Amino acid sequence: MSCLNSQATAMMCPRGMTARIQIALTVTLFAWAGAAMAQKSSADSIAEYRTMLQDGNPADLFEAKGEDLWKQKRGPKNASLEQCDLGKGPGVVKGAWVELPRYFADTGRVQDMESRLLTCMQTLQGFNAEALAKTPFGKDEQNNVTAIATWISAESKGMTFNLSQSHVEERKMYEVGKRLFYLRGGSHDFACATCHAQDDKRIRLQDLPNLTKQPGAANGFGAWPAYRVSNGQMWGMQLRLNDCYRQQRFPYPLFGSEATIALGVYMGVNGKGGDATAPAIKR
């Protein structure tokens, strides 16, 4: 122990030194209190900023476009998506999103909203789902998928999340999602859990939702698709997760991959009872 170490006791140090340490400690404490106050107010400011923008959320534009696309006859089969079964029967859109991802008997797997949309676009409209999944985000038909997803989510706005865990595949996907959530790897030895498994974590000045429980899980999962003001883009959950993996320096999971769907099940089930706020607006 030395006198420069804050744990050094007064006994071991000359008087002057102790005094200086005490002053230093006081200053540190003030700085901490200041940072805590600034932290709170920046979170408040971001919340205020979001409320102000919410009124003119450009997601509305994508929502309108998505509704049009849903009803429009398109694709090689020149059909609309109006008979698409999102889990509550053909053509039922309201309330479908707060129950997704879920198990679908016709495809024999658990699907989230975006991957289910691809299935409908293939079976009803004759698009090639595999080619659609490979289309980069923000390009061609992928833009339409995002717009339709925005509209579907908006139809469930304000409803509460209620994902089913009754099918064995749904329970399996929850377990897979949980393991992926805690899986550390990549050059930064990162997991989703590194940032999203504790309360009151921040990245830069943004609060991070704790996705392992309520209310964080629904706040996070229930806000996407969302419009990102900083780049003027509409992002669906698939792109959100792809970007999380990019930040973790993981390889990109494919669009509608088992991995991203499993994470969707994990977050969605954790968010049970929470409100669906999508399409939201993000910084």
Next chain:
Amino acid sequence: MSDPMRIRAQAAGGNATIRVLMSHEMESGQRKDGNGKIIPAWHIQDVTASLNGKPVMTAEWGPAVSKNPFLQFTIKGAKAGDKVAITWKDNRGESRTDEAAVT
């Protein structure tokens, strides 16, 4: 072809609050693409609003306005049932007009 605007017009206390969302890239002309070439400017230049066919507001916009811009203003004396029309014209000469009734 451009996407439609979203116009909301609500009457309150003898005035109407108009809120408009426009779908436009609003490229500033300052950004570069992946090859380092400047992306040409492409943005709305003129915005006009009319009430029952009579112009009530004009605005000149430049490259500093955001993508998918939001515009809010008040029209004095507008009542429910009045027609509000918004027109934008961009620097490529494209334009779009959408209309909404005051509620």
